[in-house]
Amino acid sequence: MKKLTFILAAALTSMASFAQDATEAPKSTPLEISGSGDLYYKYDFSKTPNILTSFGTDQNSVSLGMLDIALKKSVGKASFVGEVSFGPRGQYQSIPNGDGVDMNSFHIQNLYATYAFTEKFSMTAGYMGTFIGYEVISPVGNFHYSTSYMFTNGPFQNAGIKANYKISDKFGAMLGLFNDTWNTYKANPTKGLNAIGGQLSYASGPVSAYLNFMDGSVSGTIFDLTATFQLSEKFKLGLNAADFSNTGDQGYTGVALYPSYALTSAFSLGLRAEYFSVKEGSVLTGISGDESVTAFTLSGNYKVGGFAIIPELRLDSASEDAFVDSDMAPCNSASQFLLAVVYGF
Secondary structure, eight states, X not given: OHHHHXXXXXXXXXXXXXXXXXXXXXXXXXXXXXXXXXXXXXXXXXXXXXXXXXXXXXXXXXXXXXXXXXXXXXXXXXXXXXXXXXXXXXXXXXXXXXXXXXXXXXXXXXXXXXXXXXXXXXXXXXXXXOSSSSOOSSGGGOSSSSOOHHHHHSOSEEEEXXXXXXXXXXXXXXXXXXXXXXXXXXXXXXXXXXXXXXXXXXXXXXXXXXXXXXXXXXXXXXEEEEEEEEOSSSEEEEEEEEEEEETTTEEEEEEEEEEEEESSSSXXXXXXXXXXXXXXXXXXXXXXXXXXXXXXXXXXXXXXXXXXXXXXEEEEEESSOOEEOTTSOEESEEEEEEEEXXXXX
């Protein structure tokens, strides 16, 4: 009942604001079009796909990532975002929907609308890229092409409604109601918007930090911290820490550091150092329950125009025999080389 009251109050407030502005001609911005395209080559030294985090999964092959197209339009206080993607990374590898036969049939990354009631307060409703985590689906938003275990096992998208409030020039807050199951645009009709999520944000000069949480009876509870520190003109440090738990001892705890250094205006080197521990009884992607893995990914970023060329060397080491060697025998480590080309526009 409280959730229904919250939604109805927001709707009535929105209607009143629209009525007030009806006599004024709303200002409109030009339609913004952006997007990206990417492809990669990966070679796992075990000669078989071995590291099972998201994307870049094909072995010894020049393969497709995705073609991504995003549209944004603002009219008065309202704005609309729609984003579609094509290719493995933007379809069945990141959005596990479909009709059960064609797993490529659903490929909307974002589809939501926002209304700014004031300069400080706005509300957003629809299907949105998650606010949790350091890495994102689009390779344009990441330094590394392969992804972390925390990214792979966290939410990709959340559908629902959220309120955003700018507390001050440095602090912000978000609170929302979401579908309880991650990565689905449609809620369980019995449960409805059965998950609550929130964010506290801080941004000042070289420092930005986000404390996130989401809790639902089906999806479980996740706490997440992401932060970026621009320590000098050339050196940046990123941080991601997360704890996820669900019924039956399901869940994980992880932390990752992302140091990067700009050697020139066009070329940077970066490292992702991640520790990921799986709680007993869990069934997660890439590693079994009651195990842990330490993963080091060294990547270069050479940017020219809208292009980014990303060579990457990765080494994962697990507490148990989570991988296989070139003879298909179980082992506790895996390594791979990857070269990606990403174009953003």
